[in-house]
Amino acid sequence: MLSLHQLRCFLATLEHGSFTAAAGALGYAQPSISEQVRLLEQQLDTTLFRRVGRGLVPTEAARALQPHASAALAAVAEAGRAVASVRELLTGTVRFGLFRTARFYLTADLVADVLQRHPGVRVELVGQNSAEVLEHLRKGRLEAAVIALPVEDENMVVTPVLRDELVYVSADPARLHTRITPADLAAAQLVLPDASWRETDTTRRQLAQAVQRTGHPLRPRIEVEDTETALEIAARGLADTVTWRGVLHGLGDRLPAGLGWAPLRPAMYETFAVVHREGELSPASRVVVDLVTARMRDLDRAMRARTA
Amino acid sequence: MLSLHQLRCFLATLEHGSFTAAAGALGYAQPSISEQVRLLEQQLDTTLFRRVGRGLVPTEAARALQPHASAALAAVAEAGRAVASVRELLTGTVRFGLFRTARFYLTADLVADVLQRHPGVRVELVGQNSAEVLEHLRKGRLEAAVIALPVEDENMVVTPVLRDELVYVSADPARLHTRITPADLAAAQLVLPDASWRETDTTRRQLAQAVQRTGHPLRPRIEVEDTETALEIAARGLADTVTWRGVLHGLGDRLPAGLGWAPLRPAMYETFAVVHREGELSPASRVVVDLVTARMRDLDRAMRARTA
DNA sequence: CCTGATCTATAGGAAATTCCTTCGGACAAC
DNA sequence: GTTGTCCGAAGGAATTTCCTATAGATCAGG
Numbered sequence A, B: 001m002l003s004l005h006q007l008r009c010f011l012a013t014l015e016h017g018s019f020t021a022a023a024g025a026l027g028y029a030q031p032s033i034s035e036q037v038r039l040l041e042q043q044l045d046t047t048l049f050r051r052v053g054r055g056l057v058p059t060e061a062a063r064a065l066q067p068h069a070s071a072a073l074a075a076v077a078e079a080g081r082a083v084a085s086v087r088e089l090l091t092g093t094v095r096f097g098l099f100r101t102a103r104f105y106l107t108a109d110l111v112a113d114v115l116q117r118h119p120g121v122r123v124e125l126v127g128q129n130s131a132e133v134l135e136h137l138r139k140g141r142l143e144a145a146v147i148a149l150p151v152e153d154e155n156m157v158v159t160p161v162l163r164d165e166l167v168y169v170s171a172d173p174a175r176l177h178t179r180i181t182p183a184d185l186a187a188a189q190l191v192l193p194d195a196s197w198r199e200t201d202t203t204r205r206q207l208a209q210a211v212q213r214t215g216h217p218l219r220p221r222i223e224v225e226d227t228e229t230a231l232e233i234a235a236r237g238l239a240d241t242v243t244w245r246g247v248l249h250g251l252g253d254r255l256p257a258g259l260g261w262a263p264l265r266p267a268m269y270e271t272f273a274v275v276h277r278e279g280e281l282s283p284a285s286r287v288v289v290d291l292v293t294a295r296m297r298d299l300d301r302a303m304r305a306r307t308a
Numbered sequence C: 001c002c003t004g005a006t007c008t009a010t011a012g013g014a015a016a017t018t019c020c021t022t023c024g025g026a027c028a029a030c
Numbered sequence D: 001g002t003t004g005t006c007c008g009a010a011g012g013a014a015t016t017t018c019c020t021a022t023a024g025a026t027c028a029g030g
Helices: A004-016 A019-026 A030-044 A060-087 A100-104 A107-117 A130-139 A182-187 A202-212 A227-235 A245-254 A283-307 B004-016 B019-026 B030-044 B060-091 B100-104 B107-117 B130-139 B182-187 B202-212 B227-235 B245-254 B283-307
Strands: A049-052 A055-058 A093-098 A122-126 A144-148 A156-170 A241-244 A260-263 A269-277 B049-052 B055-058 B093-098 B122-126 B144-148 B156-170 B241-244 B260-263 B269-277
Touching: A004 A019, A004 A030, A004 A060, A004 B060, A019 A030, A030 B060, A060 B004, A060 B030, A060 B060, A093 A100, A093 A130, A093 A283, A093 B060, A100 A107, A100 A227, A100 A245, A107 A122, A107 A283, A130 A144, A130 A269, A144 A283, A156 A202, A156 A227, A156 A245, A156 A283, A182 A202, A202 A269, A227 A241, A241 A245, A245 A283, A269 A283, B004 B019, B004 B030, B004 B060, B019 B030, B060 B283, B093 B100, B093 B130, B093 B283, B100 B227, B100 B241, B100 B245, B107 B122, B107 B283, B130 B144, B130 B269, B144 B283, B156 B202, B156 B227, B156 B245, B156 B283, B182 B202, B202 B269, B227 B241, B241 B245, B245 B283, B269 B283
Parallel strands: A093 A122, A093 A144, B093 B122, B093 B144
Antiparallel strands: A049 A055, A144 A269, A156 A241, A156 A260, A156 A269, B049 B055, B144 B269, B156 B241, B156 B260, B156 B269
16 A cells, blocks of 8 residues: 655655665665655556666656655645644644533633633533533543532542532522521522523532421422523512522622522532543643633632631 | 554544444454554644543544545545556557547547557547447446537537538539539439438438428438448449548548539538547546547648638 | 443564665766 | 666565454443
8 A cells, every 4th residue: 555655755766866865865775765666666556767777767657646745745744733733732622511600600711811821722611511511521522621519420530629608699688687597498489590400400409408308399489591590580579599609709790789698507518620531631621620720719719718 | 654554544433433443444453443543643642532431532633633634645545546647648548439430530640649649558449420429428438539419418528620511422423513402312312321320320310301301201222331332332323422521531542433522502511529528538538639639620620721 | 230232452473564784787987 | 997876686684564362441221
């Protein structure tokens, strides 16, 4: 089968006009070049050089071959460069998984950071829900992600980065004076997000567990998909909701007016962790993992400081 | 050093999604493919597939590599074709189709030309009749031909090269004084060639059509296969015939003695064209097509000049 | 919770290829 | 002639390729 090496030898011979010169240029012995060209001729079933006297004269076939041989070598060189540029994070796409509400914690800033450090790369941040993202990790469609614990998988490296506290959110200040107990939750009119993921969502399961101990089921009056909608409904006084302190923190002044919050007692926490498969991480993922870890830990410290 | 074989294995793996499937497609054992890809990864200093579970997931680097790998393989394939086409011109066989009477226009000279320019090639000139040759073209048994129009086929490239005029030929000078009308043809005692092809032959159909408008059928008294026989019979005074001026011109002094000719009125023309399938023509065919086109056009000019 | 099917990775060895050194023959310049 | 230079052939060492066999991991289904 035609090989690149044969083409290289051929081109060097064509360029330098003799096997000996080509061998010198490529750093081989003359018979090696001679043999490679002979093999090429044999495989192409043609004569590339007429051996005239002690010199070589390229044939018509050699002239026809030359541009394509060059093109092949150029393509291979280009292939090497393309791969190198991905390796050096000059180009390519970085995919990273996030739980849905992660955008309240870091999304925009994270993207800005990555783009600034690696101007050529594309960024894809995917994920609807921690459970779904974990599934993507298992299937290899994602290399790394930040999701809510627990992660019950031996093959995953789990690095907790932020603990957040669940709080009760209401437009009615009267309901925020006391510390909210599971019994209060059971009695309250609630709007909860993550409608499609209620079976697997860790927060929802934690809540349900706590409420169930009071002897009542967790039956939210309203279910919506995303947290912002739930907060808007709460702001209108139609129902109360629960969310993470970090979400309120992240929303800042974008938090619908009139809402207040109170802690739950006993307190309920969710821990978020950077998760990836065991083994080598690609440089691109490494970069994002490090950035996310640093940012989330900063956030964690900031929120703990505010609590104290 | 990067090798084509590695790129082939890589592309097959990417396409089929597993080493096993790629091995099946390329006809190797699975460990061989696995090893080649591993070598490629080692040489590119990157990971091309994440080994997740029992499957493979291509990395960003693999996506970056793919188009260049394809380009390299394509260039090599193209190199092979380029050399092959040169080789064809040096040692190959040229098959070219001709209508039967083409030999009066160019056959011997054409062969001489081709052989002189391309001493290594074999030449085959085939064809009994334009209709038959066209069928060969359609079936792909011939690459190119020169035949009589019309050619009703969308996929053929048609280049008219010569227009010839049908003339009346007789050994009796008395019958050549006037211009011959279709009524004269209907009344005449005729010998016509192309006996086997009378149903499809374009000349025969043109003649039949013209005569039929006089209200009589075209019923030649004698039918033979080839034009020269028809002319010999005409020379003996047994019947008159019709033929192309180009045939008389091409025969020169080999025209049987005693024959004269007169134009038909209205004149009847036949146009000959170089015809080939759309798309690339092999270099060998290209050579013949160019030669035939040039020669026929020269002849066309010569004959028109003589008329004027 | 097994079991069978399926895939990758590894090991070991046979076969082919690559590449070297050495030498012989052809040719051109002096 | 003689000499220098180049191609080609031969033989052998080193490397690469590619196979079979097998172990290890994973997943689907009973």
